[in-house]
Amino acid sequence: MNLTIKNTCFTLTLLLSFSIMAQDIDFSQMSESEQQVTGIHKLSASEQEALLRWITQKQQALMMAERKKNLGLKDTLRNMDExxxxxxxxxxxxxxxxxxxxxxxxxxxxxxxxxxxxxxxxxxxxxxxxxxxxxxxxxxxxxxxxxxxxxxxx
CATH class of the missing domain: 2.40.50 (OB fold (Dihydrolipoamide Acetyltransferase, E2P))
Structure with a gap:
């Protein structure tokens, strides 16, 4: 399989997994014991929303860093050629x-x-x-x- 095609398939797979990971988290799906252990039950609705925004921003920052690190196809191909x-x-x-x-x-x-x-x-x-x-x-x-x-x- 051509290296470019392999890298493209890898990129699409990684992007798909990140898009699934970045979907909104719903704290109501946590069990009662999970809510107790994490302390999420102590937060108001607005505090939970703020926490979700923060988590989403962190996920996006991690995704961007990972893309820069691993998905620069031109850099990857150049390094492989070298x-x-x-x-x-x-x-x-x-x-x-x-x-x-x-x-x-x-x-x-x-x-x-x-x-x-x-x-x-x-x-x-x-x-x-x-x-x-x-x-x-x-x-x-x-x-x-x-x-x-x-x-x-x-």
Whole structure:
């Protein structure tokens, strides 16, 4: 799935959850014991309305801060482009239980976390690309069009 489409879906999901969260709170829906514990029963109707306004303003401020932090798609895409790793594959090996490892010329070692295979050119140095994916995942691609999910271990 295209990174822009993934980010757009994430944005819409987050906005929908914030709109649900920001709906008016109704203290009358609280149980008697909840009203006693919170002390809301001690407030007059105008004090309860003032509290609701304050809660709504705080929710909106938090939503705006979260949007600025996480939903600047241009910033996110730019940062992701800058974090793409292109390096020469120095060593490709597996351990006794079959885990695949990729050692790069920059000293990084990546472990394959998904099933599948990529084409490794045995006839010389191969440049591989590791790109950030959705929700913190990383994708390693060799010379071919196949890719596998990896995680950095060193």
């Amino acid at each position: 974090s793409t790793v292109k390096a020469r594959l120095d060593n490709h090996y597996s351990n006794a239980i079959g885990d695949q490892f990729y050692q790069l010329s920059n000293g990084q070692i990546w472990k394959q976390t998904s099933s599948g295979r990529i084409t490794i050119d045995k006839n010389g140095p191969q440049i591989i690309t590791i790109e950030p994916g959705f929700m913190g995942s990383w994708t390693l691609t060799g010379d071919g069009n196949r890719s596998v999910k990896v995680k950095r271990i060193k």
